[in-house]
Amino acid sequence: MDALQKPENRNRPIDQEMAKAEEVLHKVFGYSEFRNRQREVVNALLKHQDVFAMMPTGGGKSLCYQLPGYILNGLVLIVSPLLSLMEDQADSLRRLGENKVRTLNSMLNPEERKRVLSQLRQLRFLFISPEMIRQPRVSRALEKVPISLFVVDEAHCISQWGHEFRPDYLHLAEIRIRLGSPVCLALTATADQRVKKDIVRYLHLESAQQFLMSVDRPNISFIVLEAKNSEDKTNQLIELLGKVEFPGIIYCSGREWSEKLSKDISKRLGFRTAFYHGGMEPEDRRKIQNQFLSGELDILCCTNAFGMGINKADIRVVVHFHYPSTMNAYLQEVGRAARDGGQGLAVLLHSPADDRLPEAFIDSNYPSPSILKFALNQLDQGEYQLPKDSERFIDVIRIMGAGETAARFILEQFITKSSGRPVALLYDDCIRLIENRRSVQMKDLARMRSWISEKGCRRVSCLSYFGEKLETKPDLCCDRCGAKIGDFLSHQHSALNNSGIEVDWKKRLDRLLACEKVEPDS
Amino acid sequence: MSFRYYLMLKLISQINGERTLSGIIHILQGRQSVQAIQDCAFFHIQPLYHTFDMLERGHLLSLSDDCLGKGWISQLNGDHEKYALTPSGIDTLSQLADRHSFPQDLKYTENVRMETDFWLKLQLCVQTLSELIHGSHSFLPVSHRAGITEAVRRFIIGSRARRKDLACALYEELYSLLETMPVTEADILCLQLSGYGMPGLTVDQTGSAVKIDTYQSHVFSKAAIRRLLHTVSNIPSDFPTLARLMSKKRNDLSRSAEETYHLIKEGLTFEKLTEQRQLSHGTIEDHIIELTLKIPGFNISSFLPDSVNQMIIKSATRLHTKQLKPIKKELRDQASYFQIRLALAKEAVEREGN
Numbered sequence: 001m002d003a004l005q006k007p008e009n010r011n012r013p014i015d016q017e018m019a020k021a022e023e024v025l026h027k028v029f030g031y032s033e034f035r036n037r038q039r040e041v042v043n044a045l046l047k048h049q050d051v052f053a054m055m056p057t058g059g060g061k062s063l064c065y066q067l068p069g070y071i072l073n074g075l076v077l078i079v080s081p082l083l084s085l086m087e088d089q090a091d092s093l094r095r096l097g098e099n100k101v102r103t104l105n106s107m108l109n110p111e112e113r114k115r116v117l118s119q120l121r122q123l124r125f126l127f128i129s130p131e132m133i134r135q136p137r138v139s140r141a142l143e144k145v146p147i148s149l150f151v152v153d154e155a156h157c158i159s160q161w162g163h164e165f166r167p168d169y170l171h172l173a174e175i176r177i178r179l180g181s182p183v184c185l186a187l188t189a190t191a192d193q194r195v196k197k198d199i200v201r202y203l204h205l206e207s208a209q210q211f212l213m214s215v216d217r218p219n220i221s222f223i224v225l226e227a228k229n230s231e232d233k234t235n236q237l238i239e240l241l242g243k244v245e246f247p248g249i250i251y252c253s254g255r256e257w258s259e260k261l262s263k264d265i266s267k268r269l270g271f272r273t274a275f276y277h278g279g280m281e282p283e284d285r286r287k288i289q290n291q292f293l294s295g296e297l298d299i300l301c302c303t304n305a306f307g308m309g310i311n312k313a314d315i316r317v318v319v320h321f322h323y324p325s326t327m328n329a330y331l332q333e334v335g336r337a338a339r340d341g342g343q344g345l346a347v348l349l350h351s352p353a354d355d356r357l358p359e360a361f362i363d364s365n366y367p368s369p370s371i372l373k374f375a376l377n378q379l380d381q382g383e384y385q386l387p388k389d390s391e392r393f394i395d396v397i398r399i400m401g402a403g404e405t406a407a408r409f410i411l412e413q414f415i416t417k418s419s420g421r422p423v424a425l426l427y428d429d430c431i432r433l434i435e436n437r438r439s440v441q442m443k444d445l446a447r448m449r450s451w452i453s454e455k456g457c458r459r460v461s462c463l464s465y466f467g468e469k470l471e472t473k474p475d476l477c478c479d480r481c482g483a484k485i486g487d488f489l490s491h492q493h494s495a496l497n498n499s500g501i502e503v504d505w506k507k508r509l510d511r512l513l514a515c516e517k518v519e520p521d522s
Numbered sequence: 523m524s525f526r527y528y529l530m531l532k533l534i535s536q537i538n539g540e541r542t543l544s545g546i547i548h549i550l551q552g553r554q555s556v557q558a559i560q561d562c563a564f565f566h567i568q569p570l571y572h573t574f575d576m577l578e579r580g581h582l583l584s585l586s587d588d589c590l591g592k593g594w595i596s597q598l599n600g601d602h603e604k605y606a607l608t609p610s611g612i613d614t615l616s617q618l619a620d621r622h623s624f625p626q627d628l629k630y631t632e633n634v635r636m637e638t639d640f641w642l643k644l645q646l647c648v649q650t651l652s653e654l655i656h657g658s659h660s661f662l663p664v665s666h667r668a669g670i671t672e673a674v675r676r677f678i679i680g681s682r683a684r685r686k687d688l689a690c691a692l693y694e695e696l697y698s699l700l701e702t703m704p705v706t707e708a709d710i711l712c713l714q715l716s717g718y719g720m721p722g723l724t725v726d727q728t729g730s731a732v733k734i735d736t737y738q739s740h741v742f743s744k745a746a747i748r749r750l751l752h753t754v755s756n757i758p759s760d761f762p763t764l765a766r767l768m769s770k771k772r773n774d775l776s777r778s779a780e781e782t783y784h785l786i787k788e789g790l791t792f793e794k795l796t797e798q799r800q801l802s803h804g805t806i807e808d809h810i811i812e813l814t815l816k817i818p819g820f821n822i823s824s825f826l827p828d829s830v831n832q833m834i835i836k837s838a839t840r841l842h843t844k845q846l847k848p849i850k851k852e853l854r855d856q857a858s859y860f861q862i863r864l865a866l867a868k869e870a871v872e873r874e875g876n
Contacts, residue, residue, distance in 0.1 A: 087666055095660030112668045274727070281576055283642065286664050290721035293662070501723070501731050505700055505712035512652045512717035513693040 017046045017071060024070045028096060035060045037211045041185070042067055045149065050184045050208035052155075052199060056215050057189045057335030062089060065151045065185055069124050074148030077182075078127045081157045081166050083107060084305070086127040089153075092311065093125055100124035104132050117141040130157075130168035133175055147182040152203060155186040156328070159198035161440055164329075167412040173204045184208070189335065190215050190328045193467050215466050220337050220344040222458040222478040223485065227351040233321060234261070236349060238268050240319070244345060245490040246271075246298040248317035251324075251333055253357050254303060255279050261321065262301040271298040272500070278305040296500055307333060313340035317488070320348040325358035326444040327451060327465050343476065345488045350452050358448070362441045366434045367406040371397065373427060375410045380423040386415060409434075457481050525738035528618040530589050534605050535615055536565045540845050542603035547582050550574040552634065554776075556808045559815055560863070563870035564844045569628035573744045574737075575638060576725070585737075622738075625707065625745035630752035636769050639670065641747050643767050645715060645722065646674045648696075651689040652717025654678075664716050677766060691763045699750055699761070706732060707746040710739055775816055782809040783817070792825060807860045814867045826864050830857050834865035 021042050025031050034042070036055060041064045044051050055061050069076040080086045086103045093101045100123050102116045120126065120141060132138055152158070158169035176184060186203055188195075200206060225240075227233040241248065250265075252258050255277040262275040274288045274297050285305075291297050293312055300306065304324065318337045324330050330348075338344025367375065375397055378384070384393045390411060397407035413430050447465060454461045458478035460470045476483045502508050533546050541561060548558045552572025562568045574582070586605065589595045594611030598604040607615065633640075642665045653661045665671065681688050700708040713731055716722035723731060729739035751768070758765035775783065778801075785795055795806050813820050822831075837852050838844065846862050857865075 091662050095662075097659050108668055279578065280724075282667075283645075283665050284576075284724040284726075286662060286666070287716065287722050287724050287727075290662055290664075290716060291723075294719070294721050296721060501713075502720070503709055503713065503731055505705070505708040506697075508712040508715065508720070509693060509696060509700070511720060512648060512715055513689045513696075514652075514655055515690040515693040 018043055020071055021046065021067060024067055028070055029063065029067070037213060038063055038067075040209075041211055044209045045183060045185060046071060048183050050205055052186045052196075052203075052205050052208045052210045052212075054188050054191055054196070054212040054215075056213060056217055057332055057339075059189070059213065061153075061187050061189070062092065064187065065149055066093065066125075068149055072148035074146035074182075075120060075123055076125050076149045076151065077133075077142070077147050077179075078125065078151040078153055079130055079133060079169075079172060080127050080153045081130065081164070081169075082154075083129070085154070086129070088310070090125070090127055098124065101126075103127040104138065105129040106131065120145045130166055130172065134168060134171055139175060139178060142179055147179050150176050150179065150182045150184045152184065152186045155188045155199045155203070156191045156195050158202050159191075159195040160437055161192075161194045161198065161444075165437075167408070167416075170202055173202060176203075190331050190466070192328070192465060195328075214463070214468055215331060216459065216463055216468070216470065217335060217338070217344070218472070218474040219341060220334060220346050221474075221476040221483045221488070222334075222346050222348075222462075223483060224348045224350060224452055224458075224479060227349055229351050229353060233349045233351050234264060237261070237319060237321065238265065240347060240485060241265060241271070241299060241317075242269055243485060243490065244488045245316040247292070247295070247312070247315055248299050248319060249306070249315060249333075249336060250299060250301045250319045250321055251304065252301060253322035257321065258301040258303055262299075265299055265301070272296060273299045273301060276300055276302040276306045278303060304329070304333065307336055310336060311339070312336075314342070315339070315344070316342070317345045317347065320346075322354055322357055323348055323350065323448060323452065325361055325441065325448065327448050327462065328444075330448060330451075331462070343488070347485075348452065355449070358445050359442075362438060362445065364403040365405045365409070365441075366438065367397070367402045367410055369431065371400055371402050371406075372410060372430055374400070375407075376414065376423050376427055376430070379410075379414045386411070455480065524618055525622055525735035525741075526585055527589060527594070527614070528622040529737055529741075530585050531594060531607060531611055531615040531618065533567065533570070534589075534595055535607050535612070536567055537561075539598045539604045539606040540565075540843060542601070543583070543586055543605065544603065547579055550577070550582065551579075556811050556815075560811060560867055560870070563815060564866060568631055569624055571631060572634050572637070573628065573741055577740065625704070625742060627703075627707070627745035627749040627752075628741065630748040633748070633751040633755060633768075637744075637747050637751060639673075640751055640768060642667065642670045643673050643677070644764075646670055647677060647767060648692065649716045649722075650674060650678060651685060651692060652720075654685045655689045656718035658718055661718075664722065673767075681766075688763070695761045695764050699753060699764075700746075702753075703746055703749060704742075706734070707742045707749075710742045711746040711750075714743065775812065778805075779809040779812045782806060783813055786810075786813070807863075810860075811863055811867050814864060815871060818871075822864055822868055826861050826868075830861055831865045831868070833857065834862050835869055838866060838869075 025034065036059050037053070038060055041051050041053050045064070045068050051064075053061070053064060065076055065078060078089070080089065083105055086105060090101050090103050102119075102123055102125075104113065104116055104126060106129065108116070116126075117138065128138075133142070152169070152172060154164070157164050157166040158172070159165060176182065184203060184205065186199055186205060186208070188199065191199065196212070200208070225236055227236055237250070250261055252261060258275040258277050262273045265271055266273045274291060276285060276288045288297075288300070289310070292300050315337045318334050320330070320333070324333065334346040337346060375393075379393070384390075393411060394404060394407040397410065398404060410430070413426065413433070417426060417429060451458065451461055451465075457470070457473070457480050459473065459481075463470050473481065476487055502511070537546060545557070545561060548555065549562055549567065549571055550573060552558070552575045558571070562571045586595070589611070590597075590605075593608060594614050595605045596608050598606060646663055646665045649661065649664050653659070663671065678685070678688070683691065700711065709732055710725075710728045713723045713728040714725065725740050725743050726736045728743070729736035732739070734742075750764070754761045754764045755768060782795060782799060785798060790798060792806065796803055799806065810822070810825055814822055833853060834849060834857055837849050841848050841852060843849065844866055846859050849862050850857065850859060
C-alpha cells in the first residue's frame with residue numbers, strides 16, 4: 001500500500017506547485033508560457049532535485065531560479081562571478097518590482113555589508129561573489145538562515161579549461177555542505193565536454209538532473225571577412241554597417257579601439273554611436289547602457305566588459321573587430337544577437353595582425369617565472385598574513401608588472417598547496433601547472449583560429465566543438481554555405497533618425513518631471 | 523575644439539614651471555592633499571580645483587603632448603615633467619583668451635567636497651521620481667553607489683508629500699535655479715538628467731550635443747552644479763527640497779587636523795602637539811598648513827616669528843618663485859622648509875582675502 005500511495009501523495013502537492021509556478025509566471029513575470037526547458041528545470045527544483053542546466057545565451061536562464069524564489073521558503077543564494085553581472089541581475093529583479101533583493105561583494109563598504117548580513121532573513125534573493133561567500137563572517141551569517149536554493153551562475157567558471165576560470169568556485173561544494181546542503185542549480189550558457197565534466201565533479205552533481213540544450217542559435221548567421229590591416233578592417237566595417245540592419249554591437253580589444261571606432265562610425269555614417277568600456281565611470285556606463293536599451297543608439301562599440309546580463313532582444317548584428325581567445329567566449333558574445341527570434345547576423349573581421357592579441361591576453365593570466373619566485377618567497381617568509389593581506393599582496397604583484405589574474409593565481413596556489421611544503425617544490429608545481437593551462441588555452445585559441453579559417457560549414461564546425469551534431473541547417477547558415485552580406489540588407493536606412501536628443505533644458509525638465517510651470521496668479 | 527588648449531595653456535602659464543604636470547593634474551582632479559590645496563591658493567587657480575574629477579589622467583597627458591607637439595609649451599631644462607609657455611604659446615594663449623574664459627560660477631568652491639555626491643543624488647532622485655510619476659517601477663538606476671542609493675531612498679520614502687507633489691516641488695526649484703544660469707550651462711546640466719523614456723547623456727556626450735569642446739562641457743557642468751549648491755546652501759528656505767539632498771555641512775577640515783586644531787586652541791606648543799597626538803612632525807606640519815589655508819585668521823605667530831615670515835616673503839618676491847628650495851638657499855638655511863611653506867600659505871590666503 002505504501003508503495004502505491006507514495007507517488008500519489010508526492011505528486012499531488014507537486015502538481016499544485018507547478019500550477020502555482022504557472023501563476024507566478026503570469027503574475028510576477030508577465031509571461032504566458034515557459035520557454036525552452038524552463039518548465040522541466042523549475043519542476044525538478046520544486047521537487048528538491050539538484051539541476052545542471054545548460055541553455056544558450058538568451059534562453060531564459062535567470063527565470064529558472066527567479067521563479068522558485070516565489071514558491072520555496074527561504075533565501076535564494078546566487079553565486080555570480082562578475083560585479084556588473086550581479087548588479088544587472090539584481091536590477092532585472094528590481095524591475096519586476098522585487099525589493100527583497102541585495103548584492104554582496106567587495107564594492108560594498110563594511111557598514112553596508114553588515115547591514116545586508118543582518119537582514120538576510122527578510123530577503124528573497126541574495127547575489128554574492130565567490131570571494132565573499134568564503135569569508136568566515138559571511139558564511140556564519142548564511143548558516144543561520146534557511147537557504148532554499150543554492151545557485152551557481154556561470155558555472156563554467158569552476159573549470160580551469162577556460163579563460164574564465166575562478167579558483168574560488170572550487171570551494172563552493174564545501175560551502176554548500178556547510179549551509180546544510182540546499183538544493184543546487186548550476187547554470188551555464190556554453191560548456192564543452194571537459195567543462196561539463198568539471199562542473200559535475202566539483203559541484204558534486206553526479207545525481208543531478210541534467211538539461212543540456214544545444215548551443216546552436218539557428219537564427220544567427222556567421223560571416224567572416226578577411227582584411228589586410230586595421231585600416232582595411234575599419235573601411236570594411238563602415239561599408240558593412242552602411243548596409244545591414246541596426247541596432248548592433250561592435251566588439252573590440254581595448255578602450256582606445258572602442259573610442260576610435262565609435263568616432264569613425266559617427267563621423268562617416270552619421271549614426272548614433274557610443275563607446276563602452278571598463279575604464280569609464282560606473283554612472284557613465286549606466287547611461288550608455290540605458291541609451292542602448294531604449295533605442296537611442298544605433299551602434300555600440302565596446303570591449304567584452306559590455307554584455308553579460310544585457311537583455312536587449314532586437315540586436316540585429318554583432319561584429320567582432322577583434323576576435324576573442326575561445327569559441328566559448330565568441331558564442332557568448334554572438335549570442336546577444338536576435339533574442340527576439342528574428343534574423344541575426346554575426347560578422348568577424350579578421351586581419352593577420354590580430355593574431356598577436358589573444359596570445360598576449362593568455363600570457364597576462366600568469367606570472368613570469370621571476371615574479372612567481374619572488375612572490376612565493378615573500379609569502380613563504382610570512383610577509384603577508386592571509387587572507388587578511390590578500391589585496392595588499394595583489395597590489396604589490398601588480399606594481400611589479402603582473403596582471404590581477406596572475407597575482408590571484410599565485411595566491412590561490414600558495415593557500416591551497418603550501419601547508420609546510422618547501423617553497424621550491426611549490427614553484428616547480430606552479431610552473432608545470434602554468435604550462436599545462438597555457439597549452440590548453442593555446443589549444444582553445446587554435447580552435448578559434450581554425451574556425452576562422454574553416455573551409456566547411458561554420459555551424460557544423462562550431463557544434464562539433466561542443467560535441468554536438470547539426471540536425472537542420474537554416475537557410476542563412478554561414479558564408480561557407482552561401483550566405484552573403486547582401487542577404488541582410490536593411491530597408492530602413494533612408495529614414496535614419498538623428499534628431500532624437502532634446503537639448504533645450506526647459507523642454508527636458510518638463511518631460512522628465514511632467515509639471516507645467518505655474519505662473520503666480522495675477 | 524580650442525577650449526582645451528586654452529585650459530592647458532592657461533594652467534601652464536599660471537604655474538610657470540614651478541610644479542610638475544602631475545601636480546597640475548592633481549589640482550584638476552581635486553586631490554585632497556595639502557599640496558594640491560595649497561597650490562591652488564599659490565597660483566590663483568582655486569576655481570579649477572576638482573573641475574575634472576572624472577577625467578582620466580591619460581587624457582590630460584595626451585592634451586599636454588598635443589600642446590608640446592604644436593610648439594606652444596616646452597619642457598624646462600633638467601626636468602621633463604615641468605613645462606613653460608614658449609613665445610608662440612604666449613601668443614596663442616592671448617588669442618584664445620579673446621574667445622574663452624572660465625565661467626564665473628566655478629568660483630563657488632566652498633562646497634567642493636560634496637558636489638560629486640550631491641550631483642549623483644540629484645540625478646538619481648530626478649530619475650526615480652520621473653519614472654514613478656509616469657507609473658514605471660522598472661528602470662536601471664543611474665547610480666549604484668551604496669551611499670547615494672541609500673540617501674535617495676530615504677529622501678523619497680521619508681518625504682510625506684505624494685510623489686507627484688515631490689516631483690513638482692523639485693521641478694519648481696530646479697526651474698527657478700536654472701533660469702538664472704547661462705543657457706548653455708543649464709542645457710548641459712539638464713542633458714545629463716535621466717528619467718522616464720529619456721536616458722541622460724554623459725558629460726562628454728553633452729559636449730557634442732551642444733557642439734562645444736568636451737573639456738568645456740565639463741567646465742560648464744561643474745559651474746552649473748556649483749552655482750546650484752551655492753544658492754541652495756545660502757538660502758535653504760527657498761529651496762527646501764534640494765536642501766534636503768545636501769549632506770549636513772561638516773567643517774571642511776580633515777578629522778585629524780581638527781583634533782590638532784583643538785589642541786592648538788588650548789595653547790599646546792609644537793613639541794607638545796606631536797607628543798599628545800603621537801604623530802610625526804611632518805603630519806603636524808601638514809595640519810598647521812591646512813588650518814592656515816582653511817581657517818580664516820588662524821594665528822601662526824607661535825610657529826613662525828614675524829621677522830622670519832617677512833624675510834621669507836621678501837625673498838620669495840625677489841626670486842619670483844614659490845619653490846621652497848631656492849628660497850631656503852637664499853636665506854642660507856635661516857628658515858626651515860616648514861616655515862617657508864607656512865609663510866607662503868599665509869600670504870596666499872591673505873592676498874585672496876583682499
